[in-house]
Amino acid sequence: MLKAGALYFAVISAFLIAVICASLIMIAAYYRESYLRELRRVRLERNMDSSVAYVLKHQGPLGMDSVTLDLLGAETDSVSISNRYWGIFECPVISAFVSRDTIKKSFLIGMDTRMDTLALYLSDEDRPLSVSGDTRVKGDAQVPKSGMRKSYVENRPYSGYKLVYGKILESGRTLSPLSGDMIEALEKELDKDVSAMEVLPGQNMDVSFFGPEKVFSVPLAGEVTGELSGQVVLYSDTSVFITRAAKLNNVVVYAHSITVEEGFEGNCQLFARDSIIVGDKVVLHYPSVLGLVAKEKTVDQARILVGKDVSIAGMVFSYEPKRSALQTMISLSEKTRVEGEVYSTGLIKLGKEVSVEGKTSCNRFIMQTPTTLYENFLVDVTLNRRARDRHYLSSPLFEAKGQQKRILKWLN
Template structure:
C-alpha cells in the first residue's frame, strides 16, 4: 500500500510534466506560426518584386488598378496601378496573401543609356557656330549646313579640332515631338473645374502617395511659403509666387505665371501657360521639372527665364503645337548649370560659362554678350552628354527614345 506522501509526489510530478508538455506544445505552435509568417512575408516580398518587374516591363498598364494572378493558381496576387504625376509615372504595387499586404509606391523613368545625343538643332538652313572654349561632347543632330568655327568677341575657337566629340547626323525642320497624351493631361490640369475644389494656401502638409491626391486652388497672387510634401497639387488661374523660404518636395504647381524667388531650394514640378521667372542662386533637386505650355491663339511669347548661378537637376521644356512668329523661349543666366535635359519648341538663350550635363533640343540658339546678340552661336559654353549621371532617368514626355523603364525614386 502506497503512502500518502508518495501519492502527493506523483501528483506534483504529473502536474510539472503536464506544464512542461503544454509549454513545449505552445512553443512549437509559436515557432510554427512565426515560421509560417516569415515564409508568408518572404513570399509576399517575392511577389511584390515580381509585380514591380511586371509593371516596369509592361507599358500598357491601365488606370484604375489591375489585379494580376502571378502563377494562375489563385494564390499569389498583386495589384498594380500607374498614373501620371506631372511628366513622370507614379506606380503603385501591392502584394497580398490572405489578410497580409505589403506595397511600394515609386516614380518610374525612361532609361537613356542608348541616347548619346548632346544636341538636337532644327534645320533652319543655317549652321551652328562655335567660338572660344566651347566644348560639345556627345553626338550632334545638326542642320545640313553643319557646324563651323567662328570669331566672336575678338576670339577664335580654341576647342576640339572636330568641334564636337561625337557623331554628326542631319536634323529635320522640326524637333522630335512630345507625348501628345501627356501634354493633354497637363493641359487638363489648367482647365480643371476650380469651383469644385477648396480655395486655400496650405501652410504645412505632408500627404503620402499611398493616399488620395490633395488638390488646392490658390487665390490670385498667392505667395507659397509653407512646407509641402508628397501627393499635393496646387492650381491657380492667375500668378503664383514661390517664396525663398518655401519647402517643396515632389508637389505639382499649375498656374498662368509663376515666379520663384532668389535663394529657393526644393524639388517640384512647375507648369505655366505664360511664363516662369526664376531668381538668382536657386537650386532644383532631381527630379524637378519646369515647363511652359502655350495656349492656342496666345499672343504673348511663353518663356522660362532663369537668373544667375542656377543649379537645376531634371527637365526644362517649352511647348507649342505649331511654330509661331513668337516662338517659346528658355533663357539661362550667368553661371548656370543644368543636369538633365532642355527641350524648347523655339529658342534657347545661353550666356558664357553655361554648363549642361545632358542634352539640349531647340530650333535656334541665342547667345547674349555685353556687346552683341548672336543667333546660332555658342561662345565659351560646355554641353557634355557624358557628364550626366548614369543613374539619370528621363521622362515618357519625349518621343523617339527607348521605352526601357526603371525606378526613379521610392516614395512614402
C-alpha cells in the same frame, strides 16, 4: 496504504508535467505561426518583385485604372496595380496580398536613355550653327545641312581644336515630337477649375503615396511658404510665388505663371501656361521639372527665364502645338548648370558659362550682347552629353527608340 504526502507530490508532478506540455504546445504553435508568417512574407516579396518586373517590362504607359492580377493562376498570389501620371512620370502603386497580409510599394518610372548619345539637336532652318570663345560640344550633334563653323564674337575666336567632340549629323526640319498622351494629360491639369478646391492651409504636411492625393488651390496672395512633401498637388488659375522659405519635396504645381524666389532649394515639378521665372542661386534637386505648355494663340511670348548661378537636376522643356511668330523661349542665364535635358519647341537663349550636362534640343539658339543679338551662335557655353550621370533617367515625355523603363525613385 499511501501517505497523503505522496498524493500531494503526485498532483504537483502532474501539474508541472501539464504546464510543461502546454508550454511545449504553445512554443510549437508560435514557431509554426512564425514559420508560416515568414513563408507568406517571402511569397509576398516574390510576388512584389514579379509585379515590379511586369510593370517595367510593359511597353508603353500602363492603363490609368487599377487592375488585379493572379500571377500564377492558382488564385493564391494576387497583386493590385494602380497607375497614374505624377507630373511627367508614371507612378504605379503595387499591393501584393496573401490572406490578410499585404505589402505595398510605390515608385516613379524613368526611361533609360544611355543609347542616346546626342548632346545637341538643332532644327534645320537653313542657317548654320556658329561657335565662338570657349564653347565645347561633347557628344554627337545633329545640326542643319549648312553645318557648323568657327566664328569671332567680341573679337574672340573659337578656342577648341574640334567643332564637336563626337559625330556631326544632319538634323531634320522639326524636333522629335513629345508624347501626345502626356501633353494632353498636362493640358487637362493646367485647365482644371480651381474654384471648388480646398485652399492650401498654413500648416506643413507630408502625404503618403499609398493613400489619396491631397489637392489644393493656392491662396489669392499666390505664395507658397510651408513645408510640403509627398503626394501634394497645387493649382492656380493665376500666378504662384514659391518663396525661399518653402520646402517642397516631390510636389507638383500647375499654374498660369510661376515664380521661384532667389535662394530656394527643393525637389518639385512646375508646369505653367505663360511663364516660369526662377531667381538666382536656386537649387532644384533631381528629378525636378520646369515645363511650359503654351496655348496655340498667345499674345505674349511664353517663356522660362532661369536666373544666374542656378543648378537644375532634371528636365526643362517648352511646348506649343503650332509654331507661332513668338515661339516659346527658354533662357538660361550666366553660370547656370542643368544636368538632364533642355528641350524647346522654339528658342533657347544661353548666357555665358552655361553648362548643360545632357541633351539640348531647339529650333534656334539666340545670344544677346550689349550691342548685338546673335542667332544660332554658341559663345562660352558647354553642352556635354558625356558628363551626365550614367544613372540619370529621363521621362517618357521625350519619346525615343530603344528606351527601357527603370525605377527612378522609391516613394513612401
